[in-house]
Amino acid sequence: MINSQMQQIILNAHNHPTEKQGRTIAMNTGNMSSSKMSERKFTVYENNHRHDKDSDPIELSIALEQVFDKGAFGHVRTAFIKGEKVAIKHVLQDKRYRNRELPLMKQLNHRNIVTLLYYFYHTEYDHLKNSNIFLNLVMEYIPTNLNMLIQKSNRNRKNSRHSLPHGDLCSLSPVPATNLFTIKLCMYQIFRGLAYIHSQGICHRDIKPNNLLFNSETGVLKICDFGSAKHLRRGDSHVSYICARFYRAPELLFGATDYNEKIDLWSTGVVFSELLLGQPIFYEQSGLDQLVCIISKLGTPTKEQILAMNPKYARYQFPQVYPRSWPQLFPCAPTDALDLISKLFAYDPSHRIAPLHACAHQFFDELRDPNKKWSSNRDLPPLFDFSQHELSIDSRINSRLPSYKTKPNANIAYLQQTTQQLATRMFPSSLPASSAIHLGPYPHGNPFLESAATATAAAATGDNYGLGTDISLILYHSYSHT
Known part of the structure; x- marks a missing residue:
């Protein structure tokens, strides 16, 4: 013994x-x-x-x-x-x-x-x-993470992230919940880390603030917790019940099992939103509610977009919901931030910006100023010491990656469009602007679960959704009297 x-x-x-x-x-x-x-x-x-x-x-x-x-x-x-x-x-x-x-x-x-x-x-x-x-x-050992940073920012605003307005984020302050330069520093390092991970054929599958360690003294951010990570090989099947709910990409909510590393980019967009708003932009209590919340803000996906998310999903009939404009959703974000967000929250995974391309985005131009300092007049952590492997990921953008003097941001005209203009462009045959649909509460619970295994997992976490779910029934039921 x-x-x-x-x-x-x-x-x-x-x-x-x-x-x-x-x-x-x-x-x-x-x-x-x-x-x-x-x-x-x-x-x-x-x-x-x-x-x-x-x-x-x-x-x-x-x-x-x-x-x-x-x-x-x-x-x-x-x-x-x-x-x-x-x-x-x-x-x-x-x-x-x-x-x-x-x-x-x-x-x-x-x-x-x-x-x-x-x-x-x-x-x-x-x-x-x-x-x-x-x-x-x-x-x-890194003692803090982004969740702690967000909670501290919310305390400074005398507001708990979980008690912020639940339905309409447009009523939030026009000032970002977290210092804008800190947001730039954090998001840039997330993208750089993801570019490296994805170049290795690995998908993290659980990007969220708790898994993003951040040293507020040095400004260094590191991705952690690879317990859900996996090599995603084409043709393999993967579980769709993965990733924390608020950060879960819509293709997972549609039950896709052949997804790729682009689910990490959607999750990163939600982290971005949380740094800006103080809470995740898509914030619901079950997987099905989560999908409806996404549609309420980004509008109804087209049939082509649904097929891009999950080719096996057979139901395409949803009520036409107008998208809100990016300035409405993020009144605290500058125009270049809105442009980057719009490239992350794309229904079609192939349209989401690649992480290394995100590093080259103009939102991070301020970081490229060699005279820029971190807190207490400290130098920024190394941001542009790219390895040969990193530079081989996409050589077309290498010239845009190194540091340089900051330049004025170009005006991004389409982000200034009104909600009606966006709706007309995205849904030309949709309802007139005077009858725009607003999401309301609806009963939780869903009897359409794909398997006993999914049912067990859903019961354990409060998520009720599956590939067999007829989401259109829920949506129509919700809006039958609007």
Whole structure:
């Protein structure tokens, strides 16, 4: 029997630890889930940025501290290694799910991606002596994220993000919820990190403020949490029940299973909206409500747009809902920001701007001024030190990427159009402007679920939607008396 202070560790970088090729090492771990521990020795692997081969195991003294974040499959705690503070993600290895996080993180090496330093597995035993295997990812420590930044901005405005006006964001302040230069700095680094991730064939699938670490002192942003990330290969099928609801792309809400990395760009647009408005622009309590909320602001998608989102979706008849103009939706955003937002919130995924093209957008021209400073007159973090790999992603825009003196932004005329002009352009055969439709409340719940598995997942999170949902019935029911 293994002593309570001596637990069995099975180390393997790419396979489940119970597989035969795993290597077993006895380690003095005690109880990893305790609230505070003294310094202990661990045998770990150092990240060599090779997904196909482990480094030689080494022994490290790690002082474990308190847990500061918890989730369904584990928790994150702080620790110290050689005097440096680190974060250790402690994740249950559920045999029902394939763990991709470790090999993906070993593959990634970029200044806007959180750095994996070491990794190891350990086994914990419950009171019935049942064993549970946990993966431990030792990463660089960044104490804050964008969600904390947004909450702080909302507190400064004496407003909680979850108590902001729920139905009409147009009533919000004409001043951005977050400092505009901070928004530029954050969004630029998100796009640069995504450009690198997507160039590796990886889709993050869970872009949201909690997964975007931000150091307010240095101005550095890093994408973290690759627990939902996946290599998206053409022809493969992927679950549509993925990504946090407010940040979920419409093709996922339409039940698509052959989507691509463009879902990350939609999620990034919602993060952009949250930095500007103080809350996500599409904010509802179920997956179906979420789709209706999107349509209420962007208008009814055309048949061609629906097919672009999900070719297998068979129902195209929706009431004609006029889109609101971008200045209406974002009264606090400058024109160049509206132009970038319009390129993210496209129904057709192929029309969403590529992340590296977004880095070259004029919204970020202020960052290209070499004399620009960060808080307390500090230099900006490195933003334009592109690697040869990054420059090979799309050489057509390389000349637009380096820093230079800022130039006046060009006027973007189409963003000044009225709601009626936009509606006429997008829906020429739609209803007259005098009978524009406004969304209202409607009952939650949906009996049209695609499978028992979807039903189980939906019940667990409050989301009720599926490929079999006739959304048009819900929409018509909602607007039958408007």
